[in-house]
Amino acid sequence: MQFMLLFSRQGKLRLQKWYVPLSDKERKKISRDLVQTILARKPKMCSFLEWRDLKIVYKRYASLYFCCAVEDQDNELITLEIIHRYVELLDKYFGSVCELDIIFNFEKAYFILDEFLLGGEAQETSKKNVLKAIEQADLLQEVRLLTDP
């Protein structure tokens, strides 16, 4: 996977993860182009499109669009399920996740993503294992907080 973007129906970027080196300017241009392209598509259309030399896989969950760019040989359907699994993880962690959770706890959304995907590939596909890792980290935080002055 080359990158993943989360954006709202209004076109606001909520999360961006880049697995290939690109300049800040290129990233902005790509995000802008893609957000426009995808928002222009109708609901019943297919979840895949060719874009430049990449394949775009996207799906809308409530007010948020999840969009992944994968390479030519990559599997579209499994990418679609990568998105779904990430949504499940967020949902389980936040408890019926909504866009606001991701806005206010953006750092958590990144941490969960890092436990799930690394370098653009699935690191751990078991929901339990990912959540266990995140909960352990949270526990570490709370323990420290209690002992802090």
Added chain:
Amino acid sequence: MPAVSKGDGMRGLAVFISDIRNCKSKEAEIKRINKELANIRSKFKGDKALDGYSKKKYVCKLLFIFLLGHDIDFGHMEAVNLLSSNKYTEKQIGYLFISVLVNSNSDLISLINNAIKNDLSSRNPTFMNLALHCIANVGSREMAEAFAAEVPRILVAGDTMDSVKQSAALCLLRLNRTSPDLVPMGEWTTRVVHLLNDQHLGVVTAATSLITTLAQKSPEDFKTSVSLAVARLSRIVSSASTDLQDYTYYFVAAPWLSVKLLRLLQCYPPPEDGAIRGRLTECLETILNKAQEPPKSKKVQHSNAKNAVLFEAISLIIHHDSEPTLLVRACNQLGQFLQHRETNLRYLALESMCTLASSEFSHEAVKTHIETVINALKSERDVSVRQRAVDLLYAMCDRSNAKQIVAEMLSYLETADYSIREEIVLKVAILAEKYAVDYTWYVDTILNLIRFAGDYVSDEVWYRVIQIVINRDEVQGYAAKTVFEALQAPACHENLVKVGGYILGEFGNLIAGDSRSSPLIQFDLLHSKFHLCSVPTRALLLSAYIKFINLFPEVKGTIQEVLRSDSQLRNADVELQQRAVEYLRLSCIASTDILATVLEEMPPFPERESSILAKLKRKKGPGNLHLDLDENRKERSVNGGTADHSSTTSNAKAPMPPQASAVPVLRSAGPLFQVFASPTTSTDLLGLGSTIATQNSAPPASKGASLLVDVFSGNTAAFPVETPVAVGPVADENFSRFVCKNNGVLYENQLLQIGLKSEFRQNLGRMYVFFGNKTSTQFMNFAASVVCQDALQAQLNVHAKPADPTVDGGAQLQQILNIECVSDFVDAPVLNIQFRYGGTLQNIAVKLPITLNKFFQPTEMTSLDFFQRWKQLGAPQQEVQNIFKARHSMDIEVTKAKIMGFGAALLDGVDPNPFNFVGAGVIHTKTTQVGCLLRLEPNTQAQMYRLTLRTSRGTVSQRLCDLLSEQF
């Protein structure tokens, strides 16, 4: 604010985010951000040392501001400080900031690396993971330099925790992608391969991704992964849906891992070991079967995961391209998806079928779905699906269905989306040309293209129709009549005027006998369009007029009148003015004889690769070699017989005049012949511009002479055969696939794909080698040379034409090899490729599939003749026999195709046993011709073959027998 209590909330951050959300305008937001930035700056600069929590909070705010799209130019130092905090939560935010805002500030990088180093050696798995995630997220060269040796150690160390192993594997993958030269291969590689056996499926998943990436670059080193991957896949596929616990996803066992394993296997040819191969085939069959079972859940996730595995399995089947039954089954199952209610599945089925269409085994099966695909083109509501349908129709097109497909595409063109019109135009033009038996159909099709989508018809397309009309006498009269009729329309596209002007200028005489299209009517018709056209078209029309003066002396006066008018002679455009002046003068002073010579009909164009194909290739980008090969096949069919080649010879010998755009029309005797050169043709796409000045050269060489011969006798620029550079092993995985076919992908790694298309006639051959750059980076100092070693040097001549030294990212470079077989040979030449990619020199050596059987000419003969000769070739050294086990299924049709692909004529009804195959042909070499007879006797019960070769030369018998034995 949401009620998340997990972890530590940062109140200040939440308030700030709320403030930003409440901003009514962009200006208000910027104002609020600037205020916050000033606040943070003063806090960071202040005298009071900040505690860890505040530092974390402010760094997090900066991160938020950056993610909103604003620039951040400070705070990096504070983030780096957080890295060395012993509080997990502070460390974590520090790492996140560094991962998102990478800065190649060198002082910081060493500090960051230092912190990472500490965490890696902390033996605390949570800290180690944070550090590994950071390396993987940043992936810069500096980090690769610092950690490329350390990460593999962590990965294979016995005491590393599973979760750290997973991070380490993917971290290494990222480093290998960004800086492959810095990741040392070593003894760890074998241990990585064994991770495929790990108990923890998460570790296996991560390791499989890593191994796939590494295997793409050095397949040899990871060969052992094939058997392990097959074993692992087999266990997953045969497990019950609950066996794998949390790795089962909506009743599908480990779909991610299955897909990854199937991907890994696509780095390799089918396993040679029969047992492994059998097990893999079983897996693939199980996957195909499972896809047919009733769904275990109505959830789309279930069907997606199941079908993800199915599609990947089909990709592997296509990649192996060796199991006809599986290919046909795959095709049938995809066929069911073509009418599925899920748009996604319809899209993927169309896409996947495109590749199936290029396999000889499944092409026919794909064709049976033509009606469904045409229907998709008409009824799909999503343009991206329709695009796939167009692609598939293009891929499944052959002589049998070309007329139907072209007609459907043409009618679709009228309503097609603007975004894909140009591509459809190119495809229709290519198909119409490729499968034209009757060139009137071709002319009609192209004129329809111009009529329906004139704006999308590029110059290449109309150049091509002219090239073809000029090269084919039989269609010229029809073309003239058709354009004349088409031009009658009150409003016609400018491209039609161009084609019309050119064709009537050349062949208007062929329809001038009809009083309805007399010379004057033709001229008036063309001239009525003149004032509506752009300058380049007008220039072309002026050239048509001077050609008319030669064709029809009776309209000379009228045309001179037009040329003489102020609007021509004093035209503000210098090109038009010059043409008018020069043509007028020419028509006044030249005698009829001179005019007739100067303005003679255009000579045939040199046959060359259609520029339309090149254009489509450019549009399609990389990774589409099948298409290219396909197109080149067309090249042959259009260029057809040898007569065309002889004209090529004469044209190629003529001196190349400079680019048309720079040359006035009448400076000396030479450039006169360029009257039709379009002034705007800055690139020589078709030779309209620059290879025309041939009439004053010697008359075309005798019709029988072949271009190939000429290349060898008169070629001064033959590429020197270089001595081989020190290279690694010579790749020959795909070599034997080319024994019975001439086109396909010869070699592929992560960077480069090499495709071949070749043609052979008698003892000569020509091979088009396509080097596809699969990356987005340019290859520098690209050089490919062919080496014939030892005895082969004297037996085979291979001349490589020089090619460009650079290959742009995503682009394809074509190199032509001319081949001459001097005497019979055994070894194969080696293609050495060298280029620079991202600073490292790449060396690749591939065995070129030029085999003795390529110089076969089939010979038909009767049963009587066959056995008479068979007896004549009865000397012991003339016969070579081999008895061997069948490696593929013993399909009669496939066997027939292979024997014909081998080059021999397949003789029906010769052998008394109808199940035997016999073939005959002559091997042509420069020094001698060798008659060959072959007989293949299958024994389906024993799954064995007996192959017998009899030729007049023992070495030839032996070689042919060796080559052909491997094919069954």
